Amino acid sequence: MEQPRRIDARSLRGLAHPLRMTILEVLQLDGPATSTTLSSRLGESTGTISWHLRLLAEHGYIEEDVERGTKRERWWRAVPRQTILNQADFVDDPETKGSLQLYLRQLVQLYFDRVQNFVDEDWDGEWQHASEISDWRDLRLTKTQLRALNAELGEVINRHKAAADTRAADAQRADGQPADTETPADALPVVVQIQSFPRRPTG
Incomplete structure (x- = not known):
């Protein structure tokens, strides 16, 4: 099994953008997509989506799905490799502090959106009973x-x-x-x- 990828300063700066993180989230959760389908889903122009896709590919987060692609349209998929970010790696790097804060804030927003989508959707009683939204504040x-x-x-x-x-x-x-x-x-x-x-x- 391939070892997890440890995010360094360069790859963090390449990922730390709200739209790029959202694109990566969609590809990871829902599978390969084209710039056209991502544009329709995310409400951005295909040119903007394509530019961010190229940056994600440049930093190794996604890759072209050549088996699906055609001469007219390219398909993209998330690279199937776990990534690890250790905040301690950037404590003494003031140039990366802004990227780290942006990344973490957007990550929290993505986590919130997942929960919000579940709450807003119509799930049957058994799935609602099996799911869990809890916290422990007295540890x-x-x-x-x-x-x-x-x-x-x-x-x-x-x-x-x-x-x-x-x-x-x-x-x-x-x-x-x-x-x-x-x-x-x-x-x-x-x-x-x-x-x-x-x-x-x-x-």
């Missing part, structure tokens, strides 16, 4: 304990993701043999978001 943790909490949550999510990936791989077996496991017919894409951070007491 008192050290930095080490908070890192441990995040690591444990990540392990649980990765375990479920690995099982889902196995089911998806079995479903694509080309040897004609029955799959060892199958993805249930009612399975849908699910977003899990983790936000854990310290809060400065007031008063």
Whole structure:
């Protein structure tokens, strides 16, 4: 498995733009698209979308989907590789501080939009009951304990993701043999978001 990509200062500046982050979000969640379809969905001109697509490709976040593309229209897809951003990498880099703040603020906005879309959509009672929007505000943790909490949550999510990936791989077996496991017919894409951070007491 390919190692996660660690975002450096140059690639952060290439990504830290509201429209580029939104384009990448759409490609990651909904799959390959053309500048025309992205233009229609995001309400921007095809020229503007194409320019941002080229920048995302230049910085390695997306790539051309040559199997779908034609002479008249290019398809783009997100590069299937996990990215990691460590804020500590940029603490002593004042030139990157603005890009980091823009990136983080837009990331929070994208997270909010995902939840807002779920709330606004008409889901049946079972999906609403299975979903969760909760918070815990009374924890008192050290930095080490908070890192441990995040690591444990990540392990649980990765375990479920690995099982889902196995089911998806079995479903694509080309040897004609029955799959060892199958993805249930009612399975849908699910977003899990983790936000854990310290809060400065007031008063």
